[in-house]
Amino acid sequence: MRNRLVVAIVGVVALVLAVHDIPISNYLEGVERDRLATRLERDAFIIAGRAEESLEDGVAASDTGIAAMVDRYAVEEQLRVVIVDDAGEGVAGSEPGTIGQDFGNRDEIAEALTSGNPNTGERFSNTLGEDLYFVTVPVLSGDDVVGAVRISAPERVVSDRVANRQRGLLGVALISLAIAAAVAWLLARSITRPLRRLEATTAELAGGDLTARADIDDGPAEIRSLAGSVNSMASRLGQLVARQREFAGTASHQLRTPLTALRLRLEQLQREPDGGGADRGEVVDAAIAETDRLRRMIEGLLLLSRAEDTAVGPTTVDLAAIVRDRAEYWRALADEQRVTIDSTTPAVASVLAVPGAVEQIIDNLVDNALEVSPAGTQLIIGVTAVAPRIELHVVDQGPGLSEAEREHAFDRFWRGEQAEPGGSGLGLAIVRQLAEAGGGSAELRAAPSGGIDAVVSFVPA
């Protein structure tokens, strides 16, 4: 990603430079040619002015200072100077053999001699075998043309000068590109470095180290917020794993007790197949009771782990209808205990709950209540709206629990001192878990009647 970002930024800068510099380069070429033309024309006029006197007198060039002047001038660069008289015959020049040579057949010289006007241009020189750039000016004495001066240079001298300027321009462009690349690299690094670190943290997390945390003060706001999310995900995972571990630990510990009891009974039967002193039937019954307890614990654990799986979201259910149905179901058993079950519900009470949760909740609460209800007492199952929630109440007239016990009652495997043998201690834990899975909550309160008022509050649908 870093490299791609750098390439993109440098590419854009290069494009901008190209769009900007190509017209400038063309413009520079024009300017450079104009400048050279102007300079050569000026020089030619100066030389023409100096040569005027000699030419009008017809004095041989070599006798005057013209030759020396021309030599001095042409030392510079690769300029060639030719001075001709009014007949087009060379009188002085920077090249040997100029004197006496006939230049009248050169277009530019003929033109200057006949029209008396300066001219500038390019042509192929047969003598030199290359393109020639030239400036020709007439030498005037009053109105008479007494000769002409031509300064010429190979075309490549001109293009070299232009290329020089263009190289300068290119140099500036390259420096701009280098700066752009450096800035892009720094920018890209400021983005990718925190991303890399974040990636390293997630790799550590994926590798199983749930204590790994990302730096939330590093990089741009979006990455910091991503780091924050990764961290909260990591802590949540850590908590979940710790809870699962603790759960598995307690569960296996708790399962060991009924298993040990079961083994003791079986060993007793093995030692004394006829039951020994004790009644053989009693030993077998006790063993069966232990297997029942084991079964209930395992069922409870399965239920708890299923309730923790929030893949199934809450749906709308009618709490009132379910209460009426379950009250009917429990009434037969309650009758045997001479306990009356009364349910008070509105016609409909729509709440959010995980499918099957409300039935489980009521069954667990009524099971607990019946366990402690003395004969001749009443058990009330009620549904009331307590804004913004809808509450389920299961009220018994049993012995109740102290405040500390009411809080502990929801702990997994916690059982009261007076609890009948055979329970798993998981019932209320399941109730709370199922209530919370639907967005609700569960608690035990002291009922005015002295017993327990088990309350589960639901989110209305």
Ligand SMILES: Nc1ncnc2c1ncn2[C@@H]1O[C@H](COP(=O)(O)OP(=O)(O)O)[C@@H](O)[C@H]1O
């Ligand atoms: N209505 C109640 N009245 C008195 N004690 C209760 C009541 N409900 C629950 N308890 C106490 O809370 C403990 C935990 O209940 P629960 O989680 O359902 O497990 P279990 O019923 O298997 O013992 C019970 O053992 C009991 O001591």
Ligand SMILES: [Mg+2]
């Ligand atoms: Mg119970």
